[in-house]
Amino acid sequence: MAQTLALLQTLKRCLKAQGKTYRDVASALDLTEASVKRLFAEQSFSLQRLEQVCQMLDMELSDLFRQMEAQQAQLQQLTLEQEKEITDDLVLLLITVCVLNHWTLADIVDFYTIPVHDCIQKLAWLDRNKIIDLLPKNKIKLKVAANFAWRENGPIQGFFQAKIANEYFNSQFNAENEKLIVLNGMLSKTSNLEMQRKLKRLAREFEELNQEDANLDFNERHGTTAILAVRGWNYGLFKPLIK
Incomplete structure (x- = not known):
């Protein structure tokens, strides 16, 4: 498959x-x-x-x-050591996320207060680690596959889970570019696995849209984060009532 x-x-x-x-x-x-x-x-x-x-x-x-x-043949995943090094350097992490979303050097230094020299240093690290090719005039060519992903339960995934979860959900989710749907039901193991399969397919579709929109002007694209999850879980609020 x-x-x-x-x-x-x-x-x-x-x-x-x-x-x-x-x-x-x-x-x-x-x-x-x-x-x-x-x-x-x-x-x-x-x-x-x-x-x-x-x-x-x-x-x-x-x-x-x-x-x-x-x-x-392109890079599909970083090594554990590479992810650790990225999470230990906030600027490197930021620039890595930017280039994976097809930002140029000009986009980064226009949007963030990162000196050009520092930005180029981080891009050089990405080049040495074969994540990008840093071309003449500091043009960036991604060397990752379309299905590139962070390591499951790896340093970067853990970093985002620990640092961003509270900030992400600190919203009413009623703006035009927001949507929160919370579902609760009783699923069999088979149905739960089917739901997981559908989530993976939706994740692929998100990445395809991200790839398609990479050709748009920078000002037409907006940072968007989708969190897809399903798990067996009982609300802690109800735990005192469980026999």
């Missing part, structure tokens, strides 16, 4: 590069647009349909596999 997901993500990037949409794919496959969206969401493309979409893009299926392999 992981290879299927990677292949379809590569196909989406190829479609985007040629300005093609789900509607174009639907026309090529003689399906409805909703059916095409379902094929991507459920990762249920047949080999024949993949070949048809590749033909629409003037590609061979082998070209699609080569592009997928090239993408997978």
Whole structure:
């Protein structure tokens, strides 16, 4: 399933590069647009349909596999030591998050009170650790894969959980760019696992939107953090009433 997901993500990037949409794919496959969206969401493309979409893009299926392999060769995760070093340096952490969200050097120094020299030093660290290529005129080229993620239960994930949780939820969530939904129910183990699968799919869709919006002007993009979670949990408020 992981290879299927990677292949379809590569196909989406190829479609985007040629300005093609789900509607174009639907026309090529003689399906409805909703059916095409379902094929991507459920990762249920047949080999024949993949070949048809590749033909629409003037590609061979082998070209699609080569592009997928090239993408997978990119960095998907940092080492434990790298994450520790980043969390020990707040400025490095800030700049790392910025470049992963496609900020330029000019964006960073215009938005934050970080001297250009200090910023370049941190970018050089990212370059030495093969997270970016620091190009002439301090242009930044990301070397991470589309599915790059922090280590599960690693230093950076732990840092954000410890430092940001209270600040994040200190809101009424009633602004136009905010939404908080709290659900409570009784799920079986199977349903809980299905819910986790859906959360992972939503996370992938968030990252795809983030990648698409990277081409927009900096002023059209706004820092956005989504927290997706599900767990077995009983409200502490009710614990005194449990037999």
